[in-house]
Amino acid sequence: xxxxxxxxxxxxxxxxxxxxxxxxxxxxxxxxxxxxxxxxxxxxxxxxxxxxxxxxxxxxxxxxxxxxxxxxxxxxxxxxxxxxxxxxxxxxxxxxxxxxxxxxxxxxxxxxxxxxxxxxxxxxxxxxxxxxxxxxxxxxxxxxxxxxxxxxxxxxxxxxxxxxxxxxxxxxxxxxxxxxxxxxxxxxxxxxxxxxxxxxxxxxxxxxxxxxxxxxxxxxxxxxxxxxxxxxxxxxxxxxxxxxxxxxxxxxxxxxxxxxxxxxxxxxxxxxxxxxxxxxxxxxxxxxxxxxxxxxxxxxxxxxxxxxxxxxxxxxxxxxxxxxxxxxxxxxxxxxxxxxxxxxxxxxxxxxxxxxxxxxxxxxxxxxxxxxxxxxxxxxxxxxxxxxxxxxxxxxxxxxxxxxxxxxxxxxxxxxxxxxxxxxxxxxxxxxxxxxxxxxxxxxxxxxxxxxxxxxxxxxxxxxxxxxxxxxxxxxxxxxxxxxxx
Amino acid sequence: xxxxxxxxxxxxxxxxxxxxxxxxxxxxxxxxxxxxxxxxxxxxxxxxxxxxxxxxxxxxxxxxxxxxxxxxxxxxxxxxxxxxxxxxxxx
Numbered sequence: 001x002x003x004x005x006x007x008x009x010x011x012x013x014x015x016x017x018x019x020x021x022x023x024x025x026x027x028x029x030x031x032x033x034x035x036x037x038x039x040x041x042x043x044x045x046x047x048x049x050x051x052x053x054x055x056x057x058x059x060x061x062x063x064x065x066x067x068x069x070x071x072x073x074x075x076x077x078x079x080x081x082x083x084x085x086x087x088x089x090x091x092x093x094x095x096x097x098x099x100x101x102x103x104x105x106x107x108x109x110x111x112x113x114x115x116x117x118x119x120x121x122x123x124x125x126x127x128x129x130x131x132x133x134x135x136x137x138x139x140x141x142x143x144x145x146x147x148x149x150x151x152x153x154x155x156x157x158x159x160x161x162x163x164x165x166x167x168x169x170x171x172x173x174x175x176x177x178x179x180x181x182x183x184x185x186x187x188x189x190x191x192x193x194x195x196x197x198x199x200x201x202x203x204x205x206x207x208x209x210x211x212x213x214x215x216x217x218x219x220x221x222x223x224x225x226x227x228x229x230x231x232x233x234x235x236x237x238x239x240x241x242x243x244x245x246x247x248x249x250x251x252x253x254x255x256x257x258x259x260x261x262x263x264x265x266x267x268x269x270x271x272x273x274x275x276x277x278x279x280x281x282x283x284x285x286x287x288x289x290x291x292x293x294x295x296x297x298x299x300x301x302x303x304x305x306x307x308x309x310x311x312x313x314x315x316x317x318x319x320x321x322x323x324x325x326x327x328x329x330x331x332x333x334x335x336x337x338x339x340x341x342x343x344x345x346x347x348x349x350x351x352x353x354x355x356x357x358x359x360x361x362x363x364x365x366x367x368x369x370x371x372x373x374x375x376x377x378x379x380x381x382x383x384x385x386x387x388x389x390x391x392x393x394x395x396x397x398x399x400x401x402x403x404x405x406x407x408x409x410x411x412x413x414x415x416x417x418x419x420x421x422x423x424x425x426x427x428x429x430x431x432x433x434x435x436x437x438x439x440x441x442x443x444x445x446x447x448x449x450x451x452x453x454x455x456x457x458x459x460x461x462x463x464x465x466x467x468x469x470x471x472x473x474x475x476x477x478x479x480x481x482x483x484x485x486x
Numbered sequence: 487x488x489x490x491x492x493x494x495x496x497x498x499x500x501x502x503x504x505x506x507x508x509x510x511x512x513x514x515x516x517x518x519x520x521x522x523x524x525x526x527x528x529x530x531x532x533x534x535x536x537x538x539x540x541x542x543x544x545x546x547x548x549x550x551x552x553x554x555x556x557x558x559x560x561x562x563x564x565x566x567x568x569x570x571x572x573x574x575x576x577x
Contacts, residue, residue, distance in 0.1 A: 145496050146489035155487050164493055173491045201495040210493040241553030292493040475551045 015042025024120035069124035094119035184219025194233030196294035197240035215285035248347035253315035256329035257339030260317035269457030283313030325404035368414035384468030390456035517568035526576030
């Protein structure tokens, strides 16, 4: 028995403990059995909701604070526990007449009662209660500094004043809310998840949870947020540069696998827009971690000239269920039943509208025209892109039987041009590729620099291009994918 | 209102004073750090020539990429070999 338990059961106690509540039918049903057991044995009855219940028993212990229930992990009432010298020997949940008779050694116990009657849930497990009890009775592992809010102070204004906000209101990160958030994952709050740029600060799961609370996440989103933070800390993603650049880039989070449906993410109508809590808050939580833990703030290390609205947070799920192509994550080496996040250092959304292409050859060339403008029409090979194909555009490829590989092959061809057309000075534009490449054939994207995902609502012949960072590749940022842990 | 948990790194860096500006460059070893961004070398070439005319011991260093902070080894090398650093941010 650990020290915590000893505070609720005296070391010298030998006998029985019964935990009950008035609102439980079974607890009321077995009152005669409790009464006779109390007469024959050393029995302590703890009542979770009413110290006057059961009325026929003397010395019922008021358990409304639920401390014993919390410390003994009571899940069901009634629970009967046999204790010897302060240590638990056996436990029964619900009413099981024969088992109660054996445990108490009273062969006539509960005569006239049914053989079996299931119990009810313990009050210590009601929604929100475990976190409250952990806060009240548990040894909290939370290490973060406490910021007191004065009685006349508005906590929302305090959070703005302290610079925690991205400009939008935050959910105040109270200890209860943070504990509740941490219940969404199985990892220890003090585990270091990574080194957060730009200040290169070791970041605990607890700090991520605090920022996830502020972002508005539900606890079940936490594993996705943690994976996104882990991905952002990978050296090849180069989060420091993605943040520090004058360019538009921000970590865009693409979620694949079963978790998207489990936590209610949007991959359909307005998938890149507002309105879905998971999409909106997961990306925001990552950005708040970079802001608050990493110290990355606009005008500070974030030197973006213009930025883009997705820097508040940009997260969406791929529409996998009716895609005729393998998902982004599968292409990147994961199995379809694995949940993953992929991080892409992306700028804003560039719409592609083609209302006439009904053949894959035409649509591919059409999409290539838009993809050629990524970063600059005359700059090739330096900037990745994310192409989001909508269901109506995908239909063209499905009906023609085109695989994703075939589409990629045709796209590559359509994205390869004569160097002379895009070198510096060509077309009267100083910007462009080095003149020495004039006689070469040049391809827009490096070999693994074009990500393709399926998403969007069922109607609308639109697709979208999201421009990568101008410094894509080994010397800048490459997209990263990590598996989501529980 | 219950207390809020601090979402920040809780870092409170000690106040760091800037070193006094050197009165003269003579006798100093000057690092010219190229961060590998286009045309930074043009700027540093000019500086190197000017410093050479002044008889100053100028040495060239280069970060592998401007997208990342300088590797620790490079920082140590510069710190152990030079007294002053001039960094070209370029573009």
